[in-house]
Amino acid sequence: MQLLKSSVGRKILMAITGQLMVLFVIVHLIGNSSIFVGPDGINSYAEHLHSLGPLVWVFRLAMLAFILVHAFYGIQVSIENSKANPSKYAINNKLKANFASESMIWTGLLLALFVIYHISHFTLRLTSDVSAFAGQVPGNVFGMVTGSFSHGIIASTYVAAMVVLCLHLFHGIQSFFQTMGWNGDKSLPVISQVGRVLAFVFLIGYSSIPVFILAGIIK
Numbered sequence: 001m002q003l004l005k006s007s008v009g010r011k012i013l014m015a016i017t018g019q020l021m022v023l024f025v026i027v028h029l030i031g032n033s034s035i036f037v038g039p040d041g042i043n044s045y046a047e048h049l050h051s052l053g054p055l056v057w058v059f060r061l062a063m064l065a066f067i068l069v070h071a072f073y074g075i076q077v078s079i080e081n082s083k084a085n086p087s088k089y090a091i092n093n094k095l096k097a098n099f100a101s102e103s104m105i106w107t108g109l110l111l112a113l114f115v116i117y118h119i120s121h122f123t124l125r126l127t128s129d130v131s132a133f134a135g136q137v138p139g140n141v142f143g144m145v146t147g148s149f150s151h152g153i154i155a156s157t158y159v160a161a162m163v164v165l166c167l168h169l170f171h172g173i174q175s176f177f178q179t180m181g182w183n184g185d186k187s188l189p190v191i192s193q194v195g196r197v198l199a200f201v202f203l204i205g206y207s208s209i210p211v212f213i214l215a216g217i218i219k
Contacts (some may be wrong), residue, residue, distance in 0.1 A: 014179075021063065036165065037143065166199045166200060
């Protein structure tokens, strides 16, 4: 575990787990987008996942492990950076810093809270708006999702969470390539732009589902 004894090693592990979660976000968005096909689309997708049996929970536990590792070392690295720079600079020489990069720790913590809520909501079905679907495996997922997002506060919560995700990935994707040393003076602007575009794609893609349901376009 020599890798974990150095700050660079911890940053590499944090970067790798972060990008594994980005891959999950991509796959999850593709699956969720089946709701635009109608009830048969997302219900068939849910049935297919259910047919995988314990593999789904193995995957979920792996993602949970990635989240915990990413969060743990993210907090640790932030504390180390804070101790290394305990006072404010008289002249701010962090020219490349922006709101997204400066708020990574906070957007990360908010996303962790959202993941807990999301699992309780649509996976475990513990909240009152989906309690009628509890015990149905997988059940009428289309009806559950459309019924839940017809409530403005729930739809708004998901959209707000996707804004936070966008902010986190706005810097996080670029940071991965920097941490791994795969960027250069010429490639960094391109990598940064691609990361930002991808972050906005996630924002629009995920947010469109609760927005379209709330607007009555998907029903």
